[in-house]
Each structure stands twice: as structure tokens, then as C-alpha cells.
Amino acid sequence: MDILQLKIITPKKVIFDEKIYSLTAPTLDGEITILPHHITLITMLVEGIIKIKRLTGEDYLAIGGGYLETDGFNVNILVSSAYGQESINQKLIEKAIEEASMILRKSEDKQQRLEAAALLRRSLIDMKLLRKKKRIAVNI
Amino acid sequence: MNIRIVRKKIKSVSNVKKITNAMQLVAAVKMKKSQQKAREGEPYRLHLKKIIQKISSKIDLNISALFKVKNLVSNRELVILFSSNKGLCGAFNFNIFRFLTKYVNISESDFITIGRKGAEFISKLGGKIVADFSKNSSNSVSAIFQTALNFYLEGRCKSVKLIYNKFISTFHYEPTEEVILPLPRKIDIDLDIKALSLKGEYVIEPSANILLERLLKSFIEEKIRGALYSSDAAEHSSRMIAMKNATDNAQELIYNLILQRNKLRQEKITYELLDMITAKELVEKN
Known part of the structure; x- marks a missing residue:
């Protein structure tokens, strides 16, 4: 029986590099199964589950999207996003925006505090000056 | 400088050196x-x-x-x-x-x-x-x-x-x-x-x-x-x-401080000897 060399690659590292019988992956139009001697193909994968028929047993992998490239002997799958990436992103972005506004607020607070401190210092000096003037006035 | 202060300083600098050294390894x-x-x-x-x-x-x-x-x-x-x-x-x-x-x-x-x-x-x-x-x-x-x-x-x-x-x-x-x-x-x-x-x-x-x-x-x-x-x-x-530089600097500082400590100690011993000798001479004269 012919076999395929499958490589699954994520942006972080190569997570799967093995010889397999076949593979089923979710694409935009439905599912495709890649068998040995498949026509050369580049396609886009969507969120779903990849089914891998290994030499011993089966394996499943949830992905959030990516690309598949094959020439009939080798299959390369690039996983560009993890399962449920969009909702994860949504949360992260919201958090980041909140964080940003907090930083700005904090710095505003800091600035106000600095301004207040400066004002206090100035008035203290003024008071000292006034006291001195008074003393002079009394002496005269 | 007092010898006790120098000793204390040596101790604190070597502690700093230990920390920076550890940070260097971690980095x-x-x-x-x-x-x-x-x-x-x-x-x-x-x-x-x-x-x-x-x-x-x-x-x-x-x-x-x-x-x-x-x-x-x-x-x-x-x-x-x-x-x-x-x-x-x-x-x-x-x-x-x-x-x-x-x-x-x-x-x-x-x-x-x-x-x-x-x-x-x-x-x-x-x-x-x-x-x-x-x-x-x-x-x-x-x-x-x-x-x-x-x-x-x-x-x-x-x-x-x-x-x-x-x-x-x-x-x-x-x-x-x-x-x-x-x-x-x-x-x-x-x-x-x-x-x-x-x-x-x-x-x-x-x-x-x-x-x-x-x-x-x-x-x-x-x-x-x-x-x-x-x-x-x-x-x-x-x-x-940065941490390597800090460690090296601390090492140099420790070296100089130890030198100073030894000098001070020697000074103290010399003074003590001088004291003893003058005291002895005085006693013998009398």
C-alpha cells in the first residue's frame, strides 16, 4: 500500500512528521481526503477537525484554519490559527484596549499628582516669603 | 574609613555580586x-x-x-x-x-x-x-x-x-x-x-x-x-x-575593598605594636 509523508507545521514548531495512509481535512467547500497520488493541490483549510489515518490507528487534530499543500507523495499542512482563535483574539484585544486606557489614566493621575505637588511646593515657598516679609515689616 | 564599615561593605557587595551572577545565568x-x-x-x-x-x-x-x-x-x-x-x-x-x-x-x-x-x-x-x-x-x-x-x-x-x-x-x-x-x-x-x-x-x-x-x-x-x-x-x-558587567564590577570592587581592609588591619596592628613598645620602654626606663 502506498503511503504519504505528512508534515503538520504551526508557527511555533513542527508538531507532526510521519508516514500515513490518508488524511481528511475541512476546506471551504466541504471536506477533502488526500490519498497517495493525489493531484498537486494547494488549498485553504477552515476551522474543523483533521482526521489522520496513521500506519497504526487514527488520530484527530482540531485546527482553526490554515493551508494544505500536496504533490501526491508529501502533504504539508500549515496551521495558521488554533481552534477557536477568533474568540480568543477578541478577548485578548478587549483586554489590551482596556490595559491601554488604564495606562493612560494612570499617567494622567500621575501628571495631576505631579502638578499638585508642584503647586504645593510653590505655595510653601510663597508662604515662607510672606512670613519673612512680615518679620521685616514688624522689625521696621 | 572604619574597618568594620569596610567589612560590612564587602559583605553587601558580594551579596550583590551573587544576585547579578544568578540573573546573568537566568538571562x-x-x-x-x-x-x-x-x-x-x-x-x-x-x-x-x-x-x-x-x-x-x-x-x-x-x-x-x-x-x-x-x-x-x-x-x-x-x-x-x-x-x-x-x-x-x-x-x-x-x-x-x-x-x-x-x-x-x-x-x-x-x-x-x-x-x-x-x-x-x-x-x-x-x-x-x-x-x-x-x-x-x-x-x-x-x-x-x-x-x-x-x-x-x-x-x-x-x-x-x-x-x-x-x-x-x-x-x-x-x-x-x-x-x-x-x-x-x-x-x-x-x-x-x-x-x-x-x-x-x-x-x-x-x-x-x-x-x-x-x-x-x-x-x-x-x-x-x-x-x-x-x-x-x-x-x-x-x-x-549588563549583568555580566555588573558582576565583573562587583568583583573589582570587592578586590579593592579587601585590599583596603587588609591595609586598615595592618595599620591597627602596627599602632598596637607601637603602643606596646613605647609602654615597655617607659616601664624599663623607670
């Missing part, structure tokens, strides 16, 4: 880790590039919004600034800030910050931060990209830039500016040349246009990831060197 391990991370991501980038090369020859790249903004409403720039969360890393942050103030008009730009030091710096200068990804940055690459892309596609900025310290070697890093949106033309030129040597026709599903758009987006996302790892490695190497 070295972390640097290796982030370099390894960058290396492990290499196959993905390589394959991505290969696929883009294979299909870019088939279509007109001009149609993609990634190369040219369509409905610009603002003339501002979006800057993605990479810095560190923690200090004690030499001139790492300072270098990037100097670079930033030199090349970027802060009042005309919006910022996405990665790294607390950068966020503090920008807010101190009164810059506008739209999002801050300092926490858990290595998992937010996709989210960072999404934020920048939305900003760009809505026409709220004319370009998106990355500013980060590029890791060159353990002893060397360089502040770098890289425009990621609109995509520079240069990449498709060298893509086309290579694509000519391509053998065999590919079936492309669903269509080359849609696929390429997605691929280019992934490509940009990888650029951001690359910058993040590079900046990370540079930070750790910078910290390692």
Missing part, C-alpha cells in the same frame, strides 16, 4: 530559549513563503487591499512598539526609545505597545496608545495582527510599522523599523522571479485571489511574530551582558 538560559523558539518557527515561515511564491505568479497583486489603502480617513501612522516588561537590561529600552523619538512623530501616531516600559514611555510623552499587549505577549501575536489589520482596513492609519530591537548576535542588537502595511512592493518582485522556475501546475482551491489574500495575512502575522522573538532574544542577551 542566558532565557536567551537560548527564545533563540530556539525563533528557530523552531522557521519551517512554517519557509513553507508559507514557498506557497506564496507558487501562486503569486498567477494573479495580479494590485487588487489586494494589503498593498494599497482604499478609503483613508486619517493621516496618522500606527506604530507597534516592542520593548521589555522589566528593567535591568542595559541600554535595551533606552536605545529603542532614542530610535523612536528620532524617526517617529509621536503626536502624529497611534501606538500598540508590547512591553510595559514602552507603554510607560509613550504615555509619559503624551502619545496615544490604542492597545497594550504587555501581558502574555507570546500568545497574542494573532490578536496584535488582528488589531493592526482592522485599524488599517478601516482607513484609520496610512501605514503600520514595527519598531523593535533586532537580535543580531549575543553581543549585538539593532533598533529596526519595518513597514508591514501596506505591504512593500519589494517582496512580490523577488517572489515573481523565483516563481518562474516553478515546475508543475497546481490546482488551487478555492481561488488564487482568496488564497493569496489569506496567505499574505499569515505572512504579515509571521513578521510580527518574528519581531517579537527577535526583540525577546535581544532583551535577554542585553540583560545577560
Whole structure:
């Protein structure tokens, strides 16, 4: 029986590099199964589950999207996003925006505090000056 | 100086030395880790590039919004600034800030910050931060990209830039500016040349246009990831060197202090001897 060399690659590292019988992956139009001697193909994968028929047993992998490239002997799958990436992103972005506004607020607070401190210092000096003037006035 | 003070100082300096030495070792391990991370991501980038090369020859790249903004409403720039969360890393942050103030008009730009030091710096200068990804940055690459892309596609900025310290070697890093949106033309030129040597026709599903758009987006996302790892490695190497210098300085300080301690001790002994001798002479005279 012919076999395929499958490589699954994520942006972080190569997570799967093995010889397999076949593979089923979710694409935009439905599912495709890649068998040995498949026509050369580049396609886009969507969120779903990849089914891998290994030499011993089966394996499943949830992905959030990516690309598949094959020439009939080798299959390369690039996983560009993890399962449920969009909702994860949504949360992260919201958090980041909140964080940003907090930083700005904090710095505003800091600035106000600095301004207040400066004002206090100035008035203290003024008071000292006034006291001195008074003393002079009394002496005269 | 009192001998007791010198002794105390020696003790505290050697404690500092121990700490900086430990930090140096930790930074070295972390640097290796982030370099390894960058290396492990290499196959993905390589394959991505290969696929883009294979299909870019088939279509007109001009149609993609990634190369040219369509409905610009603002003339501002979006800057993605990479810095560190923690200090004690030499001139790492300072270098990037100097670079930033030199090349970027802060009042005309919006910022996405990665790294607390950068966020503090920008807010101190009164810059506008739209999002801050300092926490858990290595998992937010996709989210960072999404934020920048939305900003760009809505026409709220004319370009998106990355500013980060590029890791060159353990002893060397360089502040770098890289425009990621609109995509520079240069990449498709060298893509086309290579694509000519391509053998065999590919079936492309669903269509080359849609696929390429997605691929280019992934490509940009990888650029951001690359910058993040590079900046990370540079930070750790910078910290390692800073801590090594601190350890060396502490060693030198300890050496001088020990010298001083011995001198003081000797002085004390000499005085005591002198005292004893004069006392003895006095007693013998009488």
C-alpha cells in the first residue's frame, strides 16, 4: 500500500512528521481526503477537525484554519490559527484596549499628582516669603 | 574609613555580586530559549513563503487591499512598539526609545505597545496608545495582527510599522523599523522571479485571489511574530551582558575593598605594636 509523508507545521514548531495512509481535512467547500497520488493541490483549510489515518490507528487534530499543500507523495499542512482563535483574539484585544486606557489614566493621575505637588511646593515657598516679609515689616 | 564599615561593605557587595551572577545565568538560559523558539518557527515561515511564491505568479497583486489603502480617513501612522516588561537590561529600552523619538512623530501616531516600559514611555510623552499587549505577549501575536489589520482596513492609519530591537548576535542588537502595511512592493518582485522556475501546475482551491489574500495575512502575522522573538532574544542577551558587567564590577570592587581592609588591619596592628613598645620602654626606663 502506498503511503504519504505528512508534515503538520504551526508557527511555533513542527508538531507532526510521519508516514500515513490518508488524511481528511475541512476546506471551504466541504471536506477533502488526500490519498497517495493525489493531484498537486494547494488549498485553504477552515476551522474543523483533521482526521489522520496513521500506519497504526487514527488520530484527530482540531485546527482553526490554515493551508494544505500536496504533490501526491508529501502533504504539508500549515496551521495558521488554533481552534477557536477568533474568540480568543477578541478577548485578548478587549483586554489590551482596556490595559491601554488604564495606562493612560494612570499617567494622567500621575501628571495631576505631579502638578499638585508642584503647586504645593510653590505655595510653601510663597508662604515662607510672606512670613519673612512680615518679620521685616514688624522689625521696621 | 572604619574597618568594620569596610567589612560590612564587602559583605553587601558580594551579596550583590551573587544576585547579578544568578540573573546573568537566568538571562542566558532565557536567551537560548527564545533563540530556539525563533528557530523552531522557521519551517512554517519557509513553507508559507514557498506557497506564496507558487501562486503569486498567477494573479495580479494590485487588487489586494494589503498593498494599497482604499478609503483613508486619517493621516496618522500606527506604530507597534516592542520593548521589555522589566528593567535591568542595559541600554535595551533606552536605545529603542532614542530610535523612536528620532524617526517617529509621536503626536502624529497611534501606538500598540508590547512591553510595559514602552507603554510607560509613550504615555509619559503624551502619545496615544490604542492597545497594550504587555501581558502574555507570546500568545497574542494573532490578536496584535488582528488589531493592526482592522485599524488599517478601516482607513484609520496610512501605514503600520514595527519598531523593535533586532537580535543580531549575543553581543549585538539593532533598533529596526519595518513597514508591514501596506505591504512593500519589494517582496512580490523577488517572489515573481523565483516563481518562474516553478515546475508543475497546481490546482488551487478555492481561488488564487482568496488564497493569496489569506496567505499574505499569515505572512504579515509571521513578521510580527518574528519581531517579537527577535526583540525577546535581544532583551535577554542585553540583560545577560549588563549583568555580566555588573558582576565583573562587583568583583573589582570587592578586590579593592579587601585590599583596603587588609591595609586598615595592618595599620591597627602596627599602632598596637607601637603602643606596646613605647609602654615597655617607659616601664624599663623607670
